[in-house]
Amino acid sequence: MFKLISSEPITSVPGFQAGAVQAGIKTKNKLDLAILYSKVPCAVAGVFTTNRIKAAPVVLSQKHLSSGRAQAIVVNSGCANACVGEQGLADALEMARLTAAKLDIAVGDVLVASTGVIGIPLPMDRVREGIKQIELDPGGGHYLVEAMMTTDTRPKEVAARLDVDGVKLTIAGVAKGAGMIHPDLATMLSFVATDALVGVDFLQSALNKAVDASFNMVSIDGETSPSDSVFLLANGLAGNVPIGFDNGEAFQQALTGVCTYLAKCIAGDGEGATKLIEVRIEGARNESEARQAARTIASSPLVKAAIHGSDPNWGRIVSALGRSGTELTENKLDVHLNDICAMKEGHPTSSSNEKLRMSLSSSDKVLIKVCLNLGAGQATAWGCDLSEEYVTINSEYTT
Amino acid sequence: MFKLISSEPITSVPGFQAGAVQAGIKTKNKLDLAILYSKVPCAVAGVFTTNRIKAAPVVLSQKHLSSGRAQAIVVNSGCANACVGEQGLADALEMARLTAAKLDIAVGDVLVASTGVIGIPLPMDRVREGIKQIELDPGGGHYLVEAMMTTDTRPKEVAARLDVDGVKLTIAGVAKGAGMIHPDLATMLSFVATDALVGVDFLQSALNKAVDASFNMVSIDGETSPSDSVFLLANGLAGNVPIGFDNGEAFQQALTGVCTYLAKCIAGDGEGATKLIEVRIEGARNESEARQAARTIASSPLVKAAIHGSDPNWGRIVSALGRSGTELTENKLDVHLNDICAMKEGHPTSSSNEKLRMSLSSSDKVLIKVCLNLGAGQATAWGCDLSEEYVTINSEYTT
DSSP: OEEEEETOOGGGSTTEEEEEEOOSSSSSSSOOEEEEEEEEEEEEEEEEOOOSSOOHHHHHHHHHHTTSEEEEEEEEEEEOOOSSTHHHHHHHHHHHHHHHHHHTSOGGGEEEEEEEESSSOOOHHHHHHHHHHOOOBTTTHHHHHHHHOSSOSSOEEEEEEEEETTEEEEEEEEEEOSSSOOTTOOSOEEEEEEOSOBOHHHHHHHHHHHHHHTGGGEESSSOOOTTOEEEEEEOOTTOOSOBOTTTOHHHHHHHHHHHHHHHHHHHHTSTTOOOEEEEEEEEESSHHHHHHHHHHHHTOHHHHHHHHTTOOOTHHHHHHHHHTTOOOOGGGOEEEETTEEEEETTEEOSOOHHHHHHHHHTOSEEEEEEEOOSSSEEEEEEEEOOOHHHHHHHHSTTO | OEEEEETOOGGGSTTEEEEEEOOSSSSSSSOOEEEEEEEEEEEEEEEEOOOSSOOHHHHHHHHHHTTSEEEEEEEEEEEOOOSSTHHHHHHHHHHHHHHHHHHTSOGGGEEEEEEEESSSOOOHHHHHHHHHHOOOBTTTHHHHHHHHOSSOSSOEEEEEEEEETTEEEEEEEEEEOSSSOOTTOOSOEEEEEEOSOBOHHHHHHHHHHHHHHTGGGEESSSOOOTTOEEEEEEOOTTOOOOBOTTTOHHHHHHHHHHHHHHHHHHHHTSTTOOOEEEEEEEEESSHHHHHHHHHHHHTOHHHHHHHHTTOOOTHHHHHHHHHTTOOOOGGGOEEEETTEEEEETTEEOSOOHHHHHHHHHTOSEEEEEEEOOSSSEEEEEEEEOOOHHHHHHHTSTTO
């Protein structure tokens, strides 16, 4: 129904432009401040962190989103603008104001996102100068995604093309992830743009569903940051029949496809990660328990460390499942590692550890499949292995 | 009210004996099978894992405990006897039977505990031979604690002496911990013995309280194992007036003291740990939220990695607090690191990062104190830093 194109910039969506600069917020000479802009106002939806500590840009963007309309996003990396008191809100608002003035749009139509170190104020002189210097370009999407990166090792961007009633639509997204990623979002930012004309209520509902199946099923380390935000902007320039709850299925699928692609990019690029882990739960009593089980296994440090060492220690998978709160019957459990059955009906199989180890060590994507054989609930979560490098990165982050 | 004596063996409690052998369950030449025995039957209490996957010895011991009476514990390391189907229960029962026959006591008076790799069956020929060869000795406590160790780097044992109505009582405990430790217990075993005469209902209540304040407040990596067990045996040989709910306060305090001492030993000896982290929460709305906050911070990988690198990245502490589910008001938060104030009423203080870093790097015990200033709820949790060594240990564990 839709076609995914890797590494397509978000500005491949008609009507969107982007630009970025090295404002000097990061100490290194890297892009760290960017704007995404639609030449016409967009219907907008957003999903935010569940952390009770909310970074100032989250507080501001939630307010601006409430109108259902937005036209630009200003984003920086290097400083999260979180836990700095009232100054944080003033700075976030100033970022929105400067961007609005530059683009000649309303302040309330600007969303703000910041990612980076918590507890230090934004260097506003650099931000002011930077916003001034940003040059928007219809091909600027790649710069935008670069400017969002913190410990990400690669940019994450993708586009989906679909055809709705003969009208070609594009949905494209960018994301940054790396550390501190966990269900219910974490220092994760994702912006998705589309030229589809979409009703704002359906847009929010579609984004919620897509995020639940994608970003909320990614875990790097169980953390959830005060800055997580996903924005979806629909500028309607495709001229399609308005998409809503009645006719939104194809749009929903493509949107979920874009978000899932980005979520897997985030999982595979977790700090220090060498392997993407996909955890598939089947046969749970219901979807909610399947999700809980998948997320618990994907975020288990012991499972992640075992996968890092290609150690077929499947007992740790079962142990993580057991503490997930998911209903289970031990002698109904089947566990597969990369399609090799390690446990059948609660009993170890005769699969040799050597065979399992060979399979794990030869794959950079490991599939853990657990069937509970209790019901129809299923879910998939993504994570990554836990390496010494993760610790090294995170014991030196602010230094 | 009581006096703690480090490194005192559990057999310093009158009437208890212990012995251990190298049965060959572990591949290395180390003690791996032991018995703790009281020359008279004991009142007994127990606390077990909350993991829905329960190792066979847990299932069996829960059953044997229901009588309120026990006289011996048989314990092995190297194999958890978990996730091996019906064979596991048969093997655990055989361990109890062999021990009972050796000691000439009832099978139902033997508790069983196993720790080690999940998913492989016990080598019962070695267990049978080992139980035969164990020699009990009134000074055998040190051997018992050695035989329980897996990746522990040091034995954990302590005794408390107290005086109740002129009668001298001893409470002594041993524990093993290291990896997979988290609130609600994890591959953690602890045996506590006392010569006090204690009513069995109070004994269970006192153990629950002690475990809640100690072992359940320790987190190494957020994992909870299928094998966790704490046993408390009271043989009554001290001849004191029976201790119950009316007169149990001094006993409760000493028992909590013993468990807290062992819990801190476990935290400080987490796999790869170089620093003990103590998280103190004050001013929460209630104790339950304080506990939740303390445990979430103590188990945050990002906080743990920062402490490992002596990185005063206190924003991660606030972020972990924010996702803990504890009610908070950002501009009421005070955060101290080793008694240096890093955040006051939600604002960063002027404490230099350099001062914080110096303090962190010069201490092998780091105190994180968070005051929410909302109510009277308080709690303390213990954890350890996250080091590259943790990952190395856990990516090689079964290999």
